[in-house]
Amino acid sequence: MEVTVLVQAVYKAFEILEKGKNSEKAREEARELLYTSAKFTSESKSLTEKRAARDLLLSARQPRLELRNSVLTFFILFAFWILLSGRFDTFHLTLGVICSVLVACLSHDLLFFNIRLGDFRTRARRFVQAGPWFLGQIFSANLHVAYLALSPKMPIDPQIIRFKTKLESDIAWVALANSITLTPGTITIDISEGEFFVHALDRKVAYDLNTGEMEDKIAHVIMEADHVYIQDVIDVSRIFGALK
Structure with missing residues (x-):
């Protein structure tokens, strides 16, 4: 999230400079924006503070990209x-158009929540690559649950697991919660500000979940980890060069 906020701030700073024709007032406003975004991303500790920083700089999103994302979401839906x-x-076609338009207008940022088109292509590729791993987890979990059910001793040890996820976005939480529930032996009971409550069938299932491997896979697919692009570095270099 931090890199996304900083990149949004850079775009907004360029916009301020262009509209202000590189005047001293525009330069000062751009400096303040970059300073504020850097301060928020470096000093924010809690998820609430990070979200506040993201919302504060939400105006940096480009309307043209939002329109493109809405159109793509409409066609997919x-x-x-x-x-x-x-x-x-x-x-039925008219009803489908109306419903798709409404959902696309309200929820286009769920599918396209990063500002770069390349990010979407990367996420799509990673999703396909991660598919076999998730299917393998479901298959192995099915075998384990079948063993628990068919074993004469019935070695079931149900328990509630509580853990704090490192994932930050709502879509990442939903993806993790659904992945946990889809895997036999575990069910997501509740999510509260990034804290998950999960019912596990036995200790092995609980241990497998606590390794964080599924969480890491989702973070990789959705690109929740901070990814620095060379273009980001160029953008930052250009903006600070323009402010000298």
């Missing part, structure tokens, strides 16, 4: 609607 409904009459 509409294609999914047609696939599930199987109806091609005027009523």
Whole structure:
């Protein structure tokens, strides 16, 4: 999140300089924006503070990218609607368009929550690459649950696990919660500000979850870890050079 906030601040600073025609007032405003974003990202400790920093700089998102994301989300949703409904009459197609438009306007940032198109392509590739791992986890968990159910001793030791995730975005929390629930032997009971409550069938299942491997996989796919791009470095270099 920190890198995303800083990149958004850089874009906004460029916009301020362009609109202000590089005047002293515009330069001062851009300096203050960069200083504030750096302060928020370096000193923020809690998730609430980090989200406040992100929301504060949300205006740096480019309207053109938001429009593109909304259009892409609409087509994805509409294609999914047609696939599930199987109806091609005027009523169902019109209803699909209306629903897809509404959801795309309200939730386009769930699919495209980073500001770079390349990020989406990277996430799509990583999702495909991570698929076999998740399927393998589900398969092995099925075998373990079958063993617990069929064993004469029934070595079941149910317990509630409570852990704090390092994931920060809502979509990452949902992905982790669903992945846990999809894996036999574990069910996500509740999530509260990044704190997960999970029911596990026995100690082995609880231990496997506590290793954090699934969490790391999701962070990798969704790019929750801080990724620094060479273009980001160039942008930062240019903006600070312009402010000298």
